[in-house]
Amino acid sequence: MTMERLRAAMRAEKWQLDYLFDLSFQAWIVHIGVVTAVFGIFAVTWPDETWPFVWYAAISLLSILLALLARRYIHDRPADEAAAQPYGIAHTALTTLVGIVWGLGAFGAATGAFQYLLVYSLALGGTVLGAVSSQHALPRSCFISIWTSVPLLAAAHLFHNPGLFGTAIMVMILLYGGVVSILAIRMLRFMRTNVLLTRSLDARLAELTKMAGELEDARHEAVEANYSKSRFLAHASHDLRQPVHAIGLFTACLRDLRLGTEAMQHVNSIDNAARSVSRLLGSLLDISRLDVALIVPQPERMALGDFLHGIVRQNANVADESGCDLELESTDLWVNTDPTLLSAMIQNILSNALKYAPGSKVRIAVSHDATGCAEIAIADNGPGISDDDLPHIFDEFYRVDDEGARKTEGLGLGLAIVQRLAGLMGLDVAIDSGADRGTTLRIGGLHIVEAGSVSVSRAHREHPLTGLNVCVID
Structure with a gap:
């Protein structure tokens, strides 16, 4: 169980590697600058020693390789986690070597005066903070770079001063390594929370977008159905008015006949009912024509x-x-x-x-x-x-x-x-x-x-059929 948890903690997801390599190129360029400054001091202090040059060459080469690795990752941008994992493994291996070189260099600095070891300690301490800020997304690289360099630096101080003073400095350096490790863990937790929140928001946004699309489709269908209903009502109302008008003509003809009082009352009732139906159909026709935008004002x-x-x-x-x-x-x-x-x-x-x-x-x-x-x-x-x-x-x-x-x-x-x-x-x-x-x-x-x-009324404007005879057959 413990090994499974450890493997899970050391495994990197693709978003972690994306974040890591987006920052790495600039971080390693700055790292080369810090190393060069430290080397300048050592080259002046130990001009006849070989180790400063070897140290500088090794750590510069490793920094350049890490910068190129970051550049390659950004250029290739792996499509999935399986394709991204080799880059993460290579990064961890190279940062392990960087931590070891930093730690071994401390013993070289410990051969001189305390102030040189102090300068080296400050440079290494700043580098460790830089590792936390740029590598906390990949905890295995971050922790390895800390705990391959910080313990060796602590041992170098004890090597420089085996007494109580050296021991106290060693303890403080180890405590410093613990503090920055806790800081890296908290930063990673905060980052994981943000990623989970972002994924949740993205999923919710996708769901809302899908719902909005479905609602838009439903609205479109409802509008089409309403237009179809309006068109049907417009045609149906228009067609139904024809037989109603015919009823009115028949009642007008019946009035010309010599009907009795009771029969004439029935004719009037039929005529009133026909007029009522005609008015109702007219209202339906008007509202339907308005729905389908068939009415255009002509002022x-x-x-x-x-x-x-x-x-x-x-x-x-x-x-x-x-x-x-x-x-x-x-x-x-x-x-x-x-x-x-x-x-x-x-x-x-x-x-x-x-x-x-x-x-x-x-x-x-x-x-x-x-x-x-x-x-x-x-x-x-x-x-x-x-x-x-x-x-x-x-x-x-x-x-x-x-x-x-x-x-x-x-x-x-x-x-x-x-x-x-x-x-x-x-x-x-x-x-x-x-x-x-x-x-x-x-x-x-x-x-x-x-x-x-007065403007010429539309009802009195000349029609294309004006002057022609029309034959109506019923």
Whole structure:
């Protein structure tokens, strides 16, 4: 068990070797500089001795080999741990030799005066710290370089001074070796923790990236499904309106016949039901066309007063049937907007007012502000909308849950269409309402223009088929 733990501790992972060799080249170049400085002192002190030159040549050669090893590793950058292990083994072997040469050199320095041994000790102590800082990622190289040099340095001091003073220095040097070894262990533990944390974060990031991709795919599928639904509704609503229109034509023909009172009541009921279905299909068609971006605003100059008078005339009969008093405040403003889409917005608002506030006073007024924009306000003094329902009033298919609303036909799309059209045209829609105090809807942001000739309406522009005869066969 102990040998297994020792082997596991001495084994190097690839990330340890990557970190080691990324720092090694510069570290060994600095090491050669330190060795050269020490050799300069020894060469002057012992000019006739051979050992300083041998020591310098050996340790310089080993430093150069270690620097080249680091350069080769960085250049090759092994792909896996198996390919990186030979580099780690070579590094450990070379650092072992460096530690031994440093330790043996201490005995050469011990043959001279104490100050030379002290200089050598300081150089070796700094080198040991450098080994801890640059080699702690590979603990076997770090510990071998420490414990092949430091004990020999301690023995050299005892050799220089066998007495109490030398013994004390030897003990302190060995303690120094223990301290730097503990420092190396702590640095390695800190580094391992950072690596584990980085791997955990990378794994979490990969998981989140995968989830984000899946969510994006799901969102894309949902958007496509929504577009498919909208296209289906648009086509289905359009196709269903044809038989409904045919029913209206048949009821018109039946009115021309001499029918009895009871039969005429049935015809009127059929006609009213057909109109209701047509309005519902129209709302579905409008919201579907907005979903698939088939509606493109085509603004033109128009007299706002004449435009609103036309809408009031169109709704006069419905207002009479609901017992509402429909009023219009005259205006001479001209605006530049899409009359068809603006008409659809106002028609939806008026339809709600006439349906949900029967017997009330409905007033249409126009105002303008200093920014050059007009605002249309449509107000009624009906039952109003509660504070609970007001935040959802523009939601699609939302209807107020009360008895009056349940008795009234509709899908809850009218105000949703108004808001969507407003966004499409760059207009603002606001609502002010409350229980038992009526409702006011405002359409703002209509750009005022100078009065002038009316733009040719799209309905009256010359069509490519103008002047041709059309034969309809039923």
